[in-house]
Amino acid sequence: xxxxxxxxxxxxxxxxxxxxxxxxxxxxxxxxxxxxxxxxxxxxxxxxxxxxxxxxxxxxxxxxxxxxxxxxxxxxxxxxxxxxxxxxxxxxxxxxxxxxxxxxxxxxxxxxxxxxxxxxxxxxxxxxxxxxxxxxxxxxxxxxxxxxxxxxxxxxxxxxxxxxxxxxxxxxxxxxxxxxxxxxxxxxxxxxxxxxxxxxxxxxxxxxxxxxxxxxxxxxxxxxxxxxxxxxxxxxxxxxxxxxxxxxxxxxxxxxxxxxxxxxxxxxxxxxxxxxxxxxxxxxxxxxxxxxxxxxxxxxxxxxxxxxxxxxxxxxxxxxxxxxxxxxxxxxxxxxxxxxxxxxxxxxxxxxxxxxxxxxxxxxxxxxxxxxxxxxxxxxxxxxxxx
Ligand SMILES: [Zn+2]
Numbered sequence: 001x002x003x004x005x006x007x008x009x010x011x012x013x014x015x016x017x018x019x020x021x022x023x024x025x026x027x028x029x030x031x032x033x034x035x036x037x038x039x040x041x042x043x044x045x046x047x048x049x050x051x052x053x054x055x056x057x058x059x060x061x062x063x064x065x066x067x068x069x070x071x072x073x074x075x076x077x078x079x080x081x082x083x084x085x086x087x088x089x090x091x092x093x094x095x096x097x098x099x100x101x102x103x104x105x106x107x108x109x110x111x112x113x114x115x116x117x118x119x120x121x122x123x124x125x126x127x128x129x130x131x132x133x134x135x136x137x138x139x140x141x142x143x144x145x146x147x148x149x150x151x152x153x154x155x156x157x158x159x160x161x162x163x164x165x166x167x168x169x170x171x172x173x174x175x176x177x178x179x180x181x182x183x184x185x186x187x188x189x190x191x192x193x194x195x196x197x198x199x200x201x202x203x204x205x206x207x208x209x210x211x212x213x214x215x216x217x218x219x220x221x222x223x224x225x226x227x228x229x230x231x232x233x234x235x236x237x238x239x240x241x242x243x244x245x246x247x248x249x250x251x252x253x254x255x256x257x258x259x260x261x262x263x264x265x266x267x268x269x270x271x272x273x274x275x276x277x278x279x280x281x282x283x284x285x286x287x288x289x290x291x292x293x294x295x296x297x298x299x300x301x302x303x304x305x306x307x308x309x310x311x312x313x314x315x316x317x318x319x320x321x322x323x324x325x326x327x328x329x330x331x332x333x334x335x336x337x338x339x340x341x342x343x344x345x346x347x348x349x350x351x352x353x354x355x356x357x358x359x360x361x362x363x364x365x366x367x368x369x370x371x372x373x374x375x376x377x378x379x380x381x382x383x384x385x386x387x
Contacts, residue, residue, distance in 0.1 A: 031091035138189030336375035
């Protein structure tokens with residue numbers, strides 16, 4: 001049985017979905033720049049999780065959004081002198097090309113924020129009715145004082161939260177309108193840029209309400225797993241919990257919060273805003289998709305990952321050896337019940353310990369008979385995508 005770490009409870013628990021279908025929502029990209037290794041590692045972690053659940057007989061409904069309106073898109077579009085929506089469409093297309101080359105199991109639904117604004121309005125209306133939000137000059141803010149569990153996910157002090165908020169792209173838009181510096185925008189009247197009509201006036205949705213609305217609309221009010229990069233824990237996921245639980249009255253709306261550690265370059269987070277990125281399409285000129293998957297997955301997913309080119313080369317060499325030892329995949333390869341297979345699956349079901357699973361594949365691949373090798377190939381290819 002799969003055991004999975006939940007960030008909110010700070011522990012590993014046996015995974016028990018609440019319905020016949022496992023529901024998974026992963027926070028997707030804000031398309032304004034090219035896919036880097038940090039994105040790839042996060043989405044490949046969830047790719048392995050989905051494939052593992054499906055290989056073990058579960059049906060998974062997987063939703064991943066596209067944040068196609070955001071201050072960062074508007075800022076980049078203004079800098080480059082291009083239309084914001086054309087920039088978003090172009091970068092989203094490139095993201096999908098990159099992930100397809102990495103062989104991901106595509107989400108079942110990829111909602112776009114700009115197409116779901118009416119669902120955001122519904123949630124905002126409910127939050128106002130319940131007294132969890134207030135209007136100031138055409139903007140609507142969530143009142144964190146109304147949520148007694150606020151802060152449970154990130155466990156940060158208010159001072160630390162304020163320091164993080166000051167670094168956000170939209171920080172400058174909310175000054176002086178809020179009752180509490182931790183209150184966050186659900187809807188904003190803005191001085192410039194694209195806007196949509198709303199009951200509170202023309203404006204743009206806040207980032208967090210976008211994901212609450214899309215997750216609740218596409219998956220319902222019981223979400224088994226909600227994932228993303230570890231940098232989303234605060235404010236994005238903390239605020240999502242506050243909104244979704246205030247709206248539905250259900251706690252928890254999400255069973256497991258799963259976060260992938262960030263990819264670092266020279267000890268600094270790889271990020272678009274800092275410009276220290278290694279792009280997937282560049283890495284794929286030096287390694288095959290299977291080797292790049294091997295490299296990014298062969299370490300504990302919750303910890304930060306330090307990118308080093310010599311490590312990528314070593315991973316590519318190990319991947320080539322494993323592929324040779326396992327032999328060529330065939331259509332009839334299927335996961336069996338032999339001891340070697342069980343050991344590999346046990347590692348994966350232990351909070352996705354891919355590094356241990358790969359080590360066990362490597363040890364068994366050479367000595368196993370053809371029947372067992374066919375089963376190991378089915379895992380290496382079907383679940384991990386590394387051969
Ligand atoms: Zn999100």
